[in-house]
Amino acid sequence: QNFFGDTILVNGKVWPFLEVKQGKYRFRLLGGSNSRTYRLSLSNDAPFLIIGNDLGMLGSPVSVTEIVVAPGERYDAVMDFEPYPAGTEIILENSAPIKFPNTANPTEGVIPEILKFVVIDAPGVTDPVPSVLRPFEPIPESEAVNTRALTLDRDATGCGGGEWLINGLHWDDITELPDLGSTEIWEWVNDTDIMHPMHMHLVAFQILDRFALDVDGNPTGPPIPPEPYETGWKDTAKAPARTLTRVISRFEDYLGKYAYHCHILEHEDHEMMRQFRTVTANCNTNGVCDPEEDCVGCPADCPSLSGAVCGNNLCEAGNGEDCVSCPQDCAGKQNGAMANQYCCGDGDGTNPVDCSDTRCSTGGNHCRTSIRPDACCGDLMCEGTEDTISCNVDCAPDADSDGFFEYADCDETNPEAGAIPGAVEGLIGQDLGAGSYQMIWDSLAFSAGSGTTYDVFSGLLSDLRIDGGLQGGACLSDDQTGNVLIDPTPDPAPGSGRYFLVRGQNLCPGGTGTFGDANRDTTHDLSVASCN
Numbered sequence: 001q002n003f004f005g006d007t008i009l010v011n012g013k014v015w016p017f018l019e020v021k022q023g024k025y026r027f028r029l030l031g032g033s034n035s036r037t038y039r040l041s042l043s044n045d046a047p048f049l050i051i052g053n054d055l056g057m058l059g060s061p062v063s064v065t066e067i068v069v070a071p072g073e074r075y076d077a078v079m080d081f082e083p084y085p086a087g088t089e090i091i092l093e094n095s096a097p098i099k100f101p102n103t104a105n106p107t108e109g110v111i112p113e114i115l116k117f118v119v120i121d122a123p124g125v126t127d128p129v130p131s132v133l134r135p136f137e138p139i140p141e142s143e144a145v146n147t148r149a150l151t152l153d154r155d156a157t158g159c160g161g162g163e164w165l166i167n168g169l170h171w172d173d174i175t176e177l178p179d180l181g182s183t184e185i186w187e188w189v190n191d192t193d194i195m196h197p198m199h200m201h202l203v204a205f206q207i208l209d210r211f212a213l214d215v216d217g218n219p220t221g222p223p224i225p226p227e228p229y230e231t232g233w234k235d236t237a238k239a240p241a242r243t244l245t246r247v248i249s250r251f252e253d254y255l256g257k258y259a260y261h262c263h264i265l266e267h268e269d270h271e272m273m274r275q276f277r278t279v280t281a282n283c284n285t286n287g288v289c290d291p292e293e294d295c296v297g298c299p300a301d302c303p304s305l306s307g308a309v310c311g312n313n314l315c316e317a318g319n320g321e322d323c324v325s326c327p328q329d330c331a332g333k334q335n336g337a338m339a340n341q342y343c344c345g346d347g348d349g350t351n352p353v354d355c356s357d358t359r360c361s362t363g364g365n366h367c368r369t370s371i372r373p374d375a376c377c378g379d380l381m382c383e384g385t386e387d388t389i390s391c392n393v394d395c396a397p398d399a400d401s402d403g404f405f406e407y408a409d410c411d412e413t414n415p416e417a418g419a420i421p422g423a424v425e426g427l428i429g430q431d432l433g434a435g436s437y438q439m440i441w442d443s444l445a446f447s448a449g450s451g452t453t454y455d456v457f458s459g460l461l462s463d464l465r466i467d468g469g470l471q472g473g474a475c476l477s478d479d480q481t482g483n484v485l486i487d488p489t490p491d492p493a494p495g496s497g498r499y500f501l502v503r504g505q506n507l508c509p510g511g512t513g514t515f516g517d518a519n520r521d522t523t524h525d526l527s528v529a530s531c532n
Contacts, residue, residue, distance in 0.1 A: 001154075001162070002035040002266050004098045010115050017116040020081045023124015026051075027077045031069040034265035037195065039096035040114065041066035042079070046090070049129055052076030055204050055233035059136035061129050062228040068096065070197035072236045072263030075229065078129055079117075086121035100195050101241060136232060139183060139206055139248045147185040148176060152196050152239060152262070152272070164262065164272035172373050176276035177296060178251040185248050188239035191217040196239045196267065201258040202278070204233040205249035212243060219244045236263055251278050255294055256379040277379065289393045294378025305391065307372035307384040315344040315360065318371040323349025330367075332359055439485040439500060456485055457501040 010016050031038060042048065042065075049061040054074050061078070069075060084090070091113055098109030156162045169175065178184050186205075188198050191213050207226040211219035230237070239245045261273035283298030284290065295302040308319035310326035322345030323331045330345040332353075343349030344360035344367050353360065355367035375384030377391035388395045439456065456477040477485055 001164075002099065002264065004036055004109050005033075006111065008094075008111055008114055015113060015115070017118055019118050019120050021120060021122040021124030022082050022084065022086075023126050024078055024080045024082070024129070025124070027079065029067075029069055029075045029077055031071045031073045031197075031263075033071055035071065036098060037071065037096050037100035037197075038069045038094045038114070039066055040069060041093050041095065043091035043093050046079075048080070049078040050075055050229040051078055051129065051133060053229065053232055054235050057133040058229070058232045059134065060132050064229060066095075067229060068100075068227075068238065070100075070195065070236070070238050070263065071265070072197050072199050073238070074236075081117065081119050082124065082126055084119045086119055088119040090117045090119075091115070092117070099193070102194075103241075104193075139250065141185070141208065141248065143183040144185045144248055145182050146178065147187065149187045149189055151189045152192060152198075154192065163270050164267040166260075166262075166272060166274050169274060170271055170370070171274055172370060174257065174275050174277050174373055176274075177279045178276060180251060180253075180255055180278045180280045180292075183248065183250045185246055188237070188245040188247070189213070189217070190239040190241060190243055190245070193241050195241055196272070197236050197263040198239050198245075198260070199236040199263045200247075200249065200260045201235075202254065203249040203251055203258075204235060205237070205247040206231070207234065207237050208246040208248050210240065210243050210245045254278065254380070255280060255292070256381055277376065280378075289377045289391060291393060292378075293393075295374075295376040298378070302377040302393075303390065304374040304376055305385045307375045309384050313364075313366060315355070315365070315367045316372055317345040317347070317355050317367060318369045320347070321345050322347025322352065332365055439502070456480055 007014055029040070045065055047063045047065050049063055050058065050067060051061050052058055052075065057076075067075060067077070081088075081090075092115040093112050094114050095110060095112065097106050102108055150166050151168070152164070152166060153168070154162055154164050155168070167175070185208065186200075188196070190196055207230050209223035209225055211223060212221050214220045224243075234247075237245055237247050255278050257275045257277045259273055259275055261268040264272075277296075279296035280292055280294055281297040282293050283301060284293070285298070285300050287301060289295075289298070289302035293302050295304045306319060308316035308321060310321060311328045313329060315321050315326065315330035317330075321330050323334065323343035324347065326345075327334070330343060330347075331349065332342045332344045334341055334343065334350055338350070341350045342357070342359055343352045344355065344357070344365065345352060355361070355369045359365065360367035372384070375381070375386045375391075375394075377386060377394055380394055382391070382395035386394050458476050
């Protein structure tokens, strides 16, 4: 369930000390232990300020004498050493037990010392901390269109003698489908004896309140407001033992699947991690899965395909793979003496066995009985049996719809008939003086249909992507008849630069097509909005 060490590290050092000047210091506190929660305070009981948490500044500073930091949580603290004479030593202490809150044994496993501050004889920063840090507007509870209850519990019969679960389900059980652009309230129902720090990907949320749970696991009593230092924008919330914790969040920006999980490492690795999928109702029923459509809201355009894919070195028996349907993954041994042959997947083939047979999970073999979820076209994840034909919006080079197109082309009216377009080599820039220069290149043999003239495309280096994609830019010359282009574009600003792409004709005017070069043996789908 948990592992608790007996040695505290701060920034990789065991029980270190830090010399501090006589002034204020800002510390970013991260609960980096896999299972241990910390209740931090100063050994002289001096107050300190919390000015931020997981996702930024609080609205105003919060004065505390102690703070509880769970795995994965972050807090910004300001500690003031101005009042202390040189030589003063102050310890950052911890009073939290293991298995927090561990009300049955509140001193179990406590490691009291974290870090020593040693004040030196030097002035530090003494400016006051602003009383207002940034505007903060709570999300109104009335904005929520849905409330989801998520029960945190342990199944004692699971793998390894038990597993932590959310609503009794596993990673591949996707039942939370918030609409993109909507607001929801999620309730972490923790009727166990330990606190679970619950973390959500994609979203920023606010903690609304908490309710104690009665002996039957039902919320009771008045709402318990979050600690003042828990206000603001967070992505990890403590779900205390025997408590219901409510958070509110807006599901914005991106379609697709995102994880949510307990941030105790042993719990998230042992099944307390699931996925939600943001979905959309957009649908123009044009037979093509367009950006901002998906398989949930527009099944007519965006298909659901098998999440399993043959050839990934995993026999996905739960999705029907066996020696016949997927010999690459499931044919454990199909040669030699008949008695020694076996086939994973419990289906067709010689001597079929199911995934419980150890031969299907040793010697480089892997076997899976649980059913992999369908691949949802439109969620911008190219997975399973999806490809550019069945789900171009997910699998095309610009599947993330971020406005970048991969390589540059301007022609759909006269495509290259599947051939790799003509390319050039030896492309250089020659300065002609007086703010003018020219591009010179050597020609290579053009592929069929590309002609004997050139198109030149250019844009800012800042628009290049690591994967070779381009954004912005323009065609500088359509059907250039020679291999010298004089003064192709104004000089780039200092500290910046331009890229140039030269190839056989048909790069312009605008549209889509393909592009390849002398060092690439495949073509790529491209798109450029317009040509000048």
